[in-house]
Structures are given as C-alpha cells and as structure tokens.
Amino acid sequence: MPxxxxxxxxxxIDIDDxxxxxxxxxxxxxxxxxxxxxxxxxxxLCTSGYVFHDIPExxxxxxxxxxxxxxxxxxxxxxxxxxxxxxFCERSDGERPFNSAAVVENxxxxxxxxxxxxxxxxxxxxxxxxxPAPVVDTSVGKIAVMICYDAxxxxxxxxxxxxGAQLVVAPSxxxxxxxxxxxxxxxxxxxxxxxxxxxxxxxxxDRVGPERGVDWIGASVVCDVEGYPIAGPAQGKPAVxxxxxxxxxxxxxxxxxxxxxxGDRRPDLY
Amino acid sequence: MPxxxxxxxxxxIDIDDxxxxxxxxxxxxxxxxxxxxxxxxxxxLCTSGYVFHDIPExxxxxxxxxxxxxxxxxxxxxxxxxxxxxxFCERSDGERPFNSAAVVENxxxxxxxxxxxxxxxxxxxxxxxxxPAPVVDTSVGKIAVMICYDAxxxxxxxxxxxxGAQLVVAPSxxxxxxxxxxxxxxxxxxxxxxxxxxxxxxxxxDRVGPERGVDWIGASVVCDVEGYPIAGPAQGKPAVxxxxxxxxxxxxxxxxxxxxxxGDRRPDLY
Numbered sequence: 001m002p003x004x005x006x007x008x009x010x011x012x013i014d015i016d017d018x019x020x021x022x023x024x025x026x027x028x029x030x031x032x033x034x035x036x037x038x039x040x041x042x043x044x045l046c047t048s049g050y051v052f053h054d055i056p057e058x059x060x061x062x063x064x065x066x067x068x069x070x071x072x073x074x075x076x077x078x079x080x081x082x083x084x085x086x087x088f089c090e091r092s093d094g095e096r097p098f099n100s101a102a103v104v105e106n107x108x109x110x111x112x113x114x115x116x117x118x119x120x121x122x123x124x125x126x127x128x129x130x131x132p133a134p135v136v137d138t139s140v141g142k143i144a145v146m147i148c149y150d151a152x153x154x155x156x157x158x159x160x161x162x163x164g165a166q167l168v169v170a171p172s173x174x175x176x177x178x179x180x181x182x183x184x185x186x187x188x189x190x191x192x193x194x195x196x197x198x199x200x201x202x203x204x205x206d207r208v209g210p211e212r213g214v215d216w217i218g219a220s221v222v223c224d225v226e227g228y229p230i231a232g233p234a235q236g237k238p239a240v241x242x243x244x245x246x247x248x249x250x251x252x253x254x255x256x257x258x259x260x261x262x263g264d265r266r267p268d269l270y
Numbered sequence: 271m272p273x274x275x276x277x278x279x280x281x282x283i284d285i286d287d288x289x290x291x292x293x294x295x296x297x298x299x300x301x302x303x304x305x306x307x308x309x310x311x312x313x314x315l316c317t318s319g320y321v322f323h324d325i326p327e328x329x330x331x332x333x334x335x336x337x338x339x340x341x342x343x344x345x346x347x348x349x350x351x352x353x354x355x356x357x358f359c360e361r362s363d364g365e366r367p368f369n370s371a372a373v374v375e376n377x378x379x380x381x382x383x384x385x386x387x388x389x390x391x392x393x394x395x396x397x398x399x400x401x402p403a404p405v406v407d408t409s410v411g412k413i414a415v416m417i418c419y420d421a422x423x424x425x426x427x428x429x430x431x432x433x434g435a436q437l438v439v440a441p442s443x444x445x446x447x448x449x450x451x452x453x454x455x456x457x458x459x460x461x462x463x464x465x466x467x468x469x470x471x472x473x474x475x476d477r478v479g480p481e482r483g484v485d486w487i488g489a490s491v492v493c494d495v496e497g498y499p500i501a502g503p504a505q506g507k508p509a510v511x512x513x514x515x516x517x518x519x520x521x522x523x524x525x526x527x528x529x530x531x532x533g534d535r536r537p538d539l540y
Contacts, residue, residue, distance in 0.1 A: 116539055120526040132539045149529075154424030154467060155540035179498075186466040186497035193463030196456040197424060227456035228449075256390040259419075269386055269402045270425035 003244040004140040006039040006167070007032035007082075008205045008231065010220040010239045013173075015049025015061075015211055022047060024238070031240045033080050038140050040076065042086030043207035044115075044148050044171040045099065047072070051212040055096055058125045062089045062097035065112055073104040083138050085145060085205075087171040090114065096127040101145050101171050103136050110136050115147040117156070120175075135163045141247035148172035151204065152190050154197065161198035161262055166250035168194075168202045176215035185217050188233045196227025199261035200250045208238055225250050273514040274410040276309040276437070277302035277352075278475045278501065280490040280509045283443075285319025285331075285481055292317060294508070301510045303350050308410050310346065312356030313477035314385075314418050314441040315369065317342070321482040325366055328395045332359045332367035335382055343374040353408050355415055355475075357441040360384065366397040371415050371441050373406050380406050385417040387426070390445075405433045411517035418442035421474065422460050424467065431468035431532055436520035438464075438472045446485035458489050458503045466497025469531035470520045478508055495520050 009028035013021050025046060032040055044050065047069045052058040063069055069088040077084045083105045090100035090112065099115040099122060114129025115122075133146040133156055144160035144167070151157060151170035160168055170191075179185050187204070195202040201224060208218040218236035221229050222243050231241035253261040279298035283291050295316060302310055314320065317339045322328040333339055339358040347354045353375045360370035360382065369385040369392060384399025385392075403416040403426060414430035414437070421427060421440035430438055440461075449455050457474070465472040471494060478488040488506035491499050492513050501511035523531040 116536055117534055118528075120528045123528045130539075149534075152467065153535060153540075154428070154464075155535065155537070158424070159540040183498050186462070189459055189497055190463045190466065192456070193460045194424075196460065197422065227459055228453050258388075258390045258393045264387055264419075265423060265425065266386055267425070269400075270423075270429040 004039065004247055005035060005037045005242065005244050006041065006203060006222060007035065007037035008041050008203060008220045008222060008241040010043065010206050010208060010218060010234050012209060012238055013043065013046065013049050013207045013211060014209070015051055018047065021049060028238070028240055029076060032242065035242045037082050037242060039083045039085065040080065041169055041203060041205040042171060043205050044087035044101070044173045045089055046086045046171065048089040049211055050173045051214050052125050055125055058089060058097050062091035064091050065102070065109060070102050070104065070109060073102055074107045074109070077104045078107045083140065083143070085169050085171065087147060092127055094127055096125065098129060099126045099147060101147050103143065103145055105138055110138065111145065113145050113147070115150060117149045117153060119149040133160050135160050135165045141166045144168045146170050148174070152187065154194055157194040157198055157202070161200050165200055166247040167245065168200055170204045172204050172206050174206050174217040174219060176217055184233060185219055187217065188219050188221050191221055192223045192227040192229065195223035195225060197261065199225045199253050199255065201225060201245050206234065208236060274309065274517055275305060275307045275512060275514050276311065276473060276492060277305065277307035278311050278473060278490045278492060278511040280313065280476050280478060280488060280504050282479060282508055283313065283316065283319050283477045283481060284479070285321055288317065291319060298508070298510055299346060302512065305512045307352050307512060309353045309355065310350065311439055311473060311475040312441060313475050314357035314443045315359055316356045316441065318359040319481055320443045321484050322395050325395055328359060328367050332361035334361050335372070335379060340372050340374065340379060343372055344377045344379070347374045348377045353410065353413070355439050355441065357417060362397055364397055366395065368399060369396045369417060371417050373413065373415055375408055380408065381415065383415050383417070385420060387419045387423060389419040403430050405430050405435045411436045414438045416440050418444070422457065424464055427464040427468055427472070431470050435470055436517040437515065438470055440474045442474050442476050444476050444487040444489060446487055454503060455487050455489055457487065458491050461491055462493050462497040462499065465493035465495060467531065469495045469523050469525065471495060471515050476504065478506060
C-alpha cells in the first residue's frame with residue numbers, strides 16, 4: 001500500500017528576529033528533505049512570530065496570499081515535490097489581520113484557512129475567520145487544516161472527519177503552562193483523543209522559543225487513528241518528526257465487528 | 271471550600287460467579303467506606319456481569335428498578351451517607367433488557383439512565399436507550415451519568431457540560447485490547463481530553479476480570495477539569511480510588527483572560 005510520509009518542522013520562532021526565524025525554517029526543511037517527505041508542515045505564524053504587541057504591529061507584519069511566506073511555501077513545494085502546510089499572518093481589508101494557514105501543492109495554493117477560534121490575546125489582535133475548516137483534496141488524500149486552539153474543539157475535528165478528512169493538520173503555537181510531572185500536556189491528549197474518536201490521523205506542528213518572554217511547549221505530535229502517538233510528542237526542543245501514514249487506514253471507520261467511528265454518533269441526543 | 275470525596279470501586283466481576291462478584295463489591299465498599307466518601311461508584315453491570323451468551327440469558331439476569339441491585343444501592347446510600355452510582359441489567363417490557371445505571375441518594379433513586387451507544391456484541395443483546403444522558407441535582411452538586419462507550423463521544427460529554435454537569439460519571443467495562451507499550455489506553459485519553467474540553471471532572475469506574483475468556487483494562491480514572499488524572503488510572507487490578515473534588519472548579523469555565531471552555535464553541539461552523 002502507498003504510504004504518505006509527513007515531516008513536522010518544529011523550530012524556534014522569534015518575532016524580534018525574522019531573519020533568524022527564516023534561517024531556522026530553512027534548516028528544518030533541509031533536515032526534513034533528507035527523507036523525501038510527501039507533506040511538510042510548519043507552525044502557526046511560522047515566519048512572522050506570534051507575540052505581537054498590538055494590532056498595528058500585527059498589521060505591519062501581515063502579508064497578502066501572494067506575499068513572501070506563501071510564495072516560499074510554493075517554492076518549497078516545487079523544490080521538494082511536497083505538499084506544504086504552514087501558518088502566516090494574513091493581511092485583511094479591515095483593521096485586523098487574520099491568523100491563517102495555507103495548503104500548497106505543486107506551486108499552487110489549494111486553500112487558505114483563517115483561524116476561527118482565537119486564543120487569549122489573539123482576540124485583541126486578529127479578526128476571526130468565519131468559514132469552517134477546509135478538507136483539501138491533495139495528491140496523497142484528503143487533508144484538513146485548522147490552527148492551534150481550533151483543534152481543541154472536538155466538534156471541529158469531527159466536522160472535517162465527517163467530510164472525509166484522513167489527516168487533520170494543525171499548525172500551532174502552544175504557550176507553556178503548568179503540566180503535572182510525568183504528564184503530557186492536555187493539548188497533546190486532545191490531539192490523541194480526537195484522532196481515536198474520528199479514526200483519523202492528527203498532526204500538530206508546534207514551535208519553540210522563547211519569544212518576548214513567552215515560553216512554548218514544543219510538543220509537536222502525530223497520532224495514529226487509534227489515538228496513539230507515532231511521532232513525538234517532541235520535547236520542547238527544535239525537532240523534525242518524520243513518519244509514514246497509511247491514509248487508507250483513516251478511510252475505514254470500523255472499530256469493532258459492530259461499531260463504526262463517526263457512524264455510531266447519535267446527534268439526536270446531544 | 272467544601273470538597274466532595276469520591277470513591278471508585280474497581281473489582282472483579284464474573285458472570286458465572288454472582289456470589290463472588292457480590293462479595294467483591296462489598297469488600298470494595300468496605301474499603302471505600304474507611305475514607306467516608308460522598309460518592310461511591312460501581313462499574314457497568316456491576317452485579318450481573320457483562321459477557322452474556324445471548325438475549326435470553328441477559329433477560330434472565332435482568333432486574334426491575336426495584337430489584338435487588340438498585341435496592342442494594344439504596345441500602346448502601348443510607349448506610350454510608352453517600353450518593354451511589356452503578357450499572358445494572360434492567361428488565362424491559364420488550365425482548366431485550368437495557369444496560370442501565372442508577373444514581374441513588376439517601377435511599378431514593380434520583381435517576382435511571384439507559385445506555386444509548388452500545389459497544390460491539392451489546393448490539394446483539396441489549397436495547398439501546400433513547401434519552402439523553404441525565405444531569406442530576408444531588409446534595410454535592412450536579413452529576414451526569416453515562417455508561418462506558420457513551421463517554422467516548424465528545425458530543426455526549428459536551429451536552430451534559432452545557433447542562434451544568436460538574437462531574438461526569440461513567441460506570442464502565444473496558445475490554446482489553448492492544449495498547450502500545452508505555453501508553454495509556456485511548457479510553458483513558460478520551461476521559462482526560464473531554465474533562466479538559468468541558469472544564470468538568472470525569473470519572474470512569476472500570477472493572478477487572480477475567481470473564482468467559484475476556485480480559486479487561488481495569489483502568490479506572492478520575493480526571494481534573496484540566497484533563498489530568500488525579501486518581502488512577504488503575505493498573506488492571508482490584509482497586510479503590512479515593513480523591514477529593516472541588517466542584518466549584520468545574521462551574522467556572524474560565525481558561526484564560528479571554529477564553530471560556532464550552533462558551534468558545536462556534537456551533538455555526540461544525
């Protein structure tokens with residue numbers, strides 16, 4: 001069976017060092033490219049950085065879809081014959097930019113998604129998108145994209161699974177928080193759980209820091225359709241996670257002789 | 271602040287040894303009672319056993335709500351001044367019994383819930399309930415009850431959280447399956463995730479075995495509102511888990527300066 005090789009590029013992002021951030025991105029891609037991945041994933045806001053002081057700063061760093069970040073994704077997709085997914089600060093017609101992600105293949109932009117669930121101070125900086133998370137037909141299969149906090153809503157992951165998503169990709173920036181000793185962060189736990197609930201692969205590309213005093217979990221992870229990590233969780237350091245996925249496994253929803261993931265739902269009861 | 275002490279009674283159940291099963295239940299309660307719990311929880315089908323050969327056998331072991339199992343819950347609730355939650359095989363007017371759970375306080379049955387999501391061969395034995403999972407007003411707060419596979423549907427847990435549940439209790443029988451070395455079972459992961467998603471406590475009371483050749487995970491767990499286990503997961507052996515819960519923590523949904531669990535959902539997008 002054909003396998004899909006995904007590469008998750010977790011690197012250090014610093015809003016005050018755009019050149020260094022871009023260097024880290026390129027070093028990460030170079031490492032990923034050694035294994036000829038079919039899909040390369042970058043974090044949320046992967047070139048701009050995350051910790052904006054205010055709206056004007058975010059707007060000043062924002063880019064149109066034909067701006068340099070998505071142009072870079074297009075070039076990388078051609079150079080490495082890979083689908084590229086990553087986040088960028090998208091210029092809008094309004095006062096506030098969007099926190100967006102693009103899916104690019106063969107030099108073409110397949111979709112741009114605007115984050116709909118904003119986390120904490122993002123609500124003071126960004127405009128929220130109003131469109132559902134897309135499920136994109138790619139050469140390797142159906143890939144859904146959502147961004148960070150979006151992927152913590154089970155209904156959001158469920159909605160793309162019902163539309164046929166086989167792999168759910170979430171470029172993310174997970175801020176550090178208290179995690180009890182020996183535990184995985186609850187964000188990782190959710191990525192695991194929602195994979196199992198929907199019998200899909202889930203992939204989170206996190207980042208590391210620090211950035212303007214904020215630390216980051218750096219726990220990028222790829223979960224199989226039964227909810228178990230098959231790459232990561234990364235341990236808070238720069239890392240490239242590479243793993244092969246059998247997309248067909250996510251198309252079958254059979255979980256017992258008499259049960260179907262997704263199909264066993266009883267929406268009349270919720 | 272007043273704390274609510276819960277005791278989770280995970281013991282060995284054997285459909286071919288009802289007397290031994292009842293002995294195990296009583297030994298478990300005796301151990302639990304030493305810490306004066308406010309809530310005592312038993313597994314799914316906690317006196318009958320689970321692995322029925324066929325419908326007639328299940329019907330023959332079924333009981334009305336005024337039958338011996340719920341009567342035992344009533345007596346235990348009076349004797350230990352505790353709310354009792356547990357599963358039993360409920361007689362029906364039809365050919366098939368229900369896989370039910372009762373919540374009992376002060377000698378009174380507060381609610382009987384009939385499992386709505388049936389797992390595997392349960393579909394060949396039981397009738398599925400058609401009512402949503404209840405949220406019960408008790409002397410300690412709002413307790414929701416659902417049974418085993420029910421609690422693996424995030425919409426099910428979400429629905430009771432939206433109705434004010436502070437603690438979600440799931441009497442369960444988790445059949446053994448392949449779990450990668452070093453991993454918690456995906457059922458435990460879901461209990462963790464859905465606690466965090468909804469900012470509620472989740473509690474699963476599992477059982478151990480074996481029973482007619484079936485083994486069981488035996489991973490009873492209590493998760494705090496951030497999704498981290500505060501008791502268990504148990505390790506496949508008989509165990510009484512006891513832990514104190516601050517129900518008020520589940521009433522606040524604030525998860526950042528600008529975010530609310532449950533409230534941040536965008537149902538228009540799913």
